[in-house]
Amino acid sequence: MLLEVNNLTVCYDKAMILNGISLKVDTGELVSLVGPNGAGKSTVLRAITGLVAWEKRMKRGTTGGEVTIEGDVLFEGKPISQTPAHEIVRLGLVHCPERRRPFREMSVQDNLMAGAYLFGGKGQVQDDLDKVFQLFPVLKKRLGQVSGTLSGGEQQMLAVGRALMSRPKLLCIDEPSTGLAPLMRQEVFNKIVEIRRTGVTILLVEQEVASVFSLTDRNYVLSSGRIIAQGKGDDLLQDEVIRKTYLGL
Amino acid sequence: MLLDIIIDGLIKGSVYALLAIGFSLVLGVARIINIAHTALFMTAAYLIYIGSKLMGLPLLLAMAAAVVLTVLLGLVVYRLFIQPIQEHEAAVLIATIAVAMMLQEVFLMSFGGHYLGVPPLVDGYLTIMGAKITYQHLLALGLSLVMLVGVRFFLMQTRLGLALRSTAQDREVANLMGMDVNRVALLTVAVSVGLAAMTGAIVVPLITVEPTMWMHPLIMMLAIVVLGGLGSIEGSFVGAYILGFAESLVVFMLPMGSFLKDSVALSVMILVLLIRPEGLFGVSFEEER
Numbered sequence: 001m002l003l004e005v006n007n008l009t010v011c012y013d014k015a016m017i018l019n020g021i022s023l024k025v026d027t028g029e030l031v032s033l034v035g036p037n038g039a040g041k042s043t044v045l046r047a048i049t050g051l052v053a054w055e056k057r058m059k060r061g062t063t064g065g066e067v068t069i070e071g072d073v074l075f076e077g078k079p080i081s082q083t084p085a086h087e088i089v090r091l092g093l094v095h096c097p098e099r100r101r102p103f104r105e106m107s108v109q110d111n112l113m114a115g116a117y118l119f120g121g122k123g124q125v126q127d128d129l130d131k132v133f134q135l136f137p138v139l140k141k142r143l144g145q146v147s148g149t150l151s152g153g154e155q156q157m158l159a160v161g162r163a164l165m166s167r168p169k170l171l172c173i174d175e176p177s178t179g180l181a182p183l184m185r186q187e188v189f190n191k192i193v194e195i196r197r198t199g200v201t202i203l204l205v206e207q208e209v210a211s212v213f214s215l216t217d218r219n220y221v222l223s224s225g226r227i228i229a230q231g232k233g234d235d236l237l238q239d240e241v242i243r244k245t246y247l248g249l
Numbered sequence: 250m251l252l253d254i255i256i257d258g259l260i261k262g263s264v265y266a267l268l269a270i271g272f273s274l275v276l277g278v279a280r281i282i283n284i285a286h287t288a289l290f291m292t293a294a295y296l297i298y299i300g301s302k303l304m305g306l307p308l309l310l311a312m313a314a315a316v317v318l319t320v321l322l323g324l325v326v327y328r329l330f331i332q333p334i335q336e337h338e339a340a341v342l343i344a345t346i347a348v349a350m351m352l353q354e355v356f357l358m359s360f361g362g363h364y365l366g367v368p369p370l371v372d373g374y375l376t377i378m379g380a381k382i383t384y385q386h387l388l389a390l391g392l393s394l395v396m397l398v399g400v401r402f403f404l405m406q407t408r409l410g411l412a413l414r415s416t417a418q419d420r421e422v423a424n425l426m427g428m429d430v431n432r433v434a435l436l437t438v439a440v441s442v443g444l445a446a447m448t449g450a451i452v453v454p455l456i457t458v459e460p461t462m463w464m465h466p467l468i469m470m471l472a473i474v475v476l477g478g479l480g481s482i483e484g485s486f487v488g489a490y491i492l493g494f495a496e497s498l499v500v501f502m503l504p505m506g507s508f509l510k511d512s513v514a515l516s517v518m519i520l521v522l523l524i525r526p527e528g529l530f531g532v533s534f535e536e537e538r
Contacts, residue, residue, distance in 0.1 A: 054424060062336045089427040097425060103418040114415045118427040121408060166426060 002027045002170055002201055003048070003093070004074040010040075010047050013065030017043045019225040021071070025170065025203050030196045032204045032212045035222035035246065041205045042098050044222070045172045048073050049095035050085030075170070090118055092169030098205075099178070100159040104148030108139055111147050111158055115165030125165065131198075132161040135191060153184035160191065164200075171195065172203045177211075189215060209247045213237060221246050252380040254497045260386060262493025263393035264452055268466055269473040269485035270400060271444035277417030277480045279434040281331060282342050287463040287470060288349035289442050293319040293449030294458045295356050298365050308370055312450040316443065323442030324435065349463065357460040369454040385454050392451045397486070400444065404482065413437055417480065465511060469496070472514035476521050478531025487529060492517060 003025040010018040017040045025031045035041050046052045047069060056067035073081050075093050083091075103111050112132065116125040133140040136157040142150060147158055156176050163171055173192065177185040185208070193215055196202050206212045213219060213233025221229040221242060229242050236242055272286045293315045300311025326348055334340045369385035376382075404410040416423040416433045424430055456462065473492050477484025492514055499513050500506040521528060 049425065051421060051424065054421075058336055064336070084429075085424040086427050086429045089425060095425050097422060101419055101422050103415050103422070105418060106414060110411060110414070114411055114423070114426050114428075117408070117412060117415075162426075 001025075001074070002029075002076060003203070004072075004077075005044075005048060006072040006074075008044070008047055008071035008073065009069070010043055010052055011066075011068045013067075017225055018047065021222075021225070021227055023220050023227065023230075025201060027169075027201055028196075028199070029217045030193070030202045030204065030215060032206055032216045032219045033222055034206050034209050034212060034219060036248070037207065039222040040225045041207075041222055042174055045095055045174050045203070045205055049093060049172060050080070050083060050088045051095070053081070054085045089166050092167065094163050094166045094168035094171050096159050096163035096171065096173045096176070098174040100152075100155045100176075102147040102150070102155050102158050102162070104146070106147060107144055108147050108150070108158055109143045111162050112139070112165050115162035117166075119165075119167065128165050128167065132164050135164070135194060136161050153180050153187065156180065156184075156188055157191070160188075160195070164195070168200055170201045170203060172205070174205045175207060176204075177206060177208045185211070250380070250501065252378055252382070254494075254501050256380075256382055256386055256390065257501070258490075258494035258497035260390050260393065260452070260455075260493075261496055262490035263390065263397060264448055265466070265469050265473055265493050266486050266489035267393060267396055267400075267444050267448040268470045269477070269489050270397075270482055271441035271448075272470055273474060273477075273480055273482055273485045274413065274417070274437050275441045276474075278413055278437040279331075279335065280338060280341075281335070282338075282345065283441070284342065284345040284467065285326070285349040285352065286345075286441070286445055287466040288352040289319055289323055290445040290449045290466060291356070291458075291460075291463040292322060292352055293446035294367075294453045294456070294462065295360070297450060297453050298367055298458050301367055302365070308368065312453075316446040316450055319446035319449075320439055320443045323438055323445075327435070327438045349467075353460050353463065360460070362460060365458040367453045367458065389451050389455060393448070396444070396447060396451075403440075409433075409436065413440075468511050469514050472518040474528075475518045476528055478528030481528065481530040484528055484530035 001024050005021060005023045008018055008021040009016070021044060033041050033044060043052065052067060052069050056069060059065065059067055072079055075091055080088055080091065103114060112129060113122070116128060119125050138154055139158060139161055142154065147155065150158060160173065160176065176188050176192070180188065189211055192202060192204065204212065204216065213236065216233060219230065219233055219236060220227050221236065223246050228246060229236055229239070268287060268290060272283060275281050275283050296315035296318055297311050300306045300314055301308045330344050330348060331341055334344065369383065371384040371388055374381050374383040404414060412423065412428045412433050415426065416428060416430050420430050469492055473485060473488040476491065477488030495513055495517070496510045499509050503509060
């Protein structure tokens with residue numbers, strides 16, 4: 001098992017955001033985590049890749065409220081709940097964050113090099129750069145441009161490209177389709193399938209259920225901090241209760 | 250007169266640029282408004298005075314030692330006073346004010362309020378078009394320009410510079426790229442204090458060393474950062490030369506001008522805040538949804 005999450009519980013101050021989440025992702029899979037706004041999807045990723053723990057450390061002793069995190073996260077069989085976020089990347093567990101978050105004032109090139117931070121200078125990462133350009137030719141054209149001036153779709157491609165520069169075994173992508181035009185959305189999903197074909201396992205967080213279920217091997221449905229259903233897309237879509245209550249279809 | 254103003258403006262601009270860039274770096278990366286920044290600049294100046302005048306060390310050695318000691322002091326202060334309360338922005342601000350006052354009082358008690366001086370590294374002067382320009386002024390100008398180029402190279406061309414810029418833009422995402430943001434913050438403090446100390450070493454032969462010498466550069470630096478746009482390195486650079494030249498013009502052209510230099514800087518600051526609060530190169534911090 002590449003990723004295994006057992007009984008993950010996260011509270012911000014007194015609000016329980018995640019309530020005993022368990023999920024698994026096997027090598028080579030494309031798994032989605034879907035659910036309505038505020039279900040806690042992003043928090044699952046943030047907890048897995050160490051950002052919740054980081055926030056907890058940073059907030060200690062401030063008026064920001066206490067963050068608690070419990071449960072186990074195993075990556076390639078090794079527990080990583082105590083591993084700081086910046087070391088988790090090194091293991092090959094890479095997180096492409098919500099809202100893309102490029103370094104807006106830095107050039108496309110610098111953004112990509114920031115993704116390759118752990119792997120040395122330009123010489124050592126030329127192969128990775130070439131792979132990213134092959135997948136997203138538009139980034140090569142925009143190399144010197146300040147990333148804040150890219151279109152939404154291009155920024156998403158940059159965010160994914162930057163994550164690929166971190167040499168992921170498991171790539172967690174948080175809501176890549178949000179705020180994009182339908183055509184661009186489809187383009188982004190196509191690229192995700194292409195990335196998966198190159199051997200990268202993907203955990204995809206999305207709200208856009210209809211288009212996601214046709215791409216994935218398995219899915220988890222999250223609602224109010226609990227996983228309330230899991231399975232293949234078709235099966236989930238056939239379940240009347242899940243369709244109406246949780247997927248809003 | 251014109252040449253005086255140009256040379257003086259260039260030196261002042263470069264010195265303020267070095268101070269303001271160091272200040273902006275720490276502000277961007279560690280979210281610290283470091284009021285003690287120019288007090289550390291003063292510390293370097295005092296240490297050079299102690300080393301060269303009181304202990305009789307060669308001037309260059311005294312300067313090198315002063316820079317190293319000031320950086321160490323900055324790091325110790327950061328670890329002891331700032332890092333434990335780093336997420337309380339107001340408390341950090343107050344702590345840096347306290348550090349600055351402490352340094353001022355330490356030097357006041359140790360040396361009194363006397364005006365002290367350090368001899369120039371090079372003697373002699375040059376006469377161009379009737380204006381006397383000392384070699385020390387030219388040296389200070391050259392060195393500060395070299396340092397500015399060096400800072401730019403460090404930020405734009407090195408891997409650590411990249412980590413520093415990334416962390417300044419988005420700490421959380423920098424974390425996700427494998428950058429240890431706490432170490433980057435520590436490094437930034439070292440670079441920032443190092444810049445302040447080296448700036449002190451460059452200009453100390455040109456200025457008087459006294460316990461309130463940190464006040465004027467502090468006011469200029471804050472005005473520059475507001476003018477240039479909070480957290481913008483280019484802004485700090487451009488703002489520094491604008492205000493550096495403004496100060497030279499006021500000092501040279503107006504009678505009693507040197508009493509007005511702070512008020513010019515503060516007026517600029519107020520004008521910018523009224524007309525264009527984000528400054529010349531400011532980023533409007535709107536969140537994309």
